[in-house]
Amino acid sequence: MTEDPRRAPGADLPRWIDDLCAALDVDRSLVDIDRVLDLSSTVAHQVARPAVPVSMFVAGLAAARLDPAQIGPLLAAIEERAQQWT
Numbered sequence: 001m002t003e004d005p006r007r008a009p010g011a012d013l014p015r016w017i018d019d020l021c022a023a024l025d026v027d028r029s030l031v032d033i034d035r036v037l038d039l040s041s042t043v044a045h046q047v048a049r050p051a052v053p054v055s056m057f058v059a060g061l062a063a064a065r066l067d068p069a070q071i072g073p074l075l076a077a078i079e080e081r082a083q084q085w086t
Helices: 013-024 033-046 051-064 068-083
Strands: none
Touching (some): 013 033, 033 051, 033 068
């Protein structure tokens, strides 16, 4: 069985996100790590690797204006747009 690199020593992504959410007063339940990583992968492969951090920043700005129930559809719309990028 392969170990999850997000939980490797010094790279515990869930713990980092827990800490970051607490520090920035963000509701941790709104952060779906796997969904964001999947979206990041799609953007990296369909658009370009450098587009990932900027796309995620724009997604975060858009998500901040939404009701939490609208975040999933927002991410789906961004993923669909990235998949159609040529």
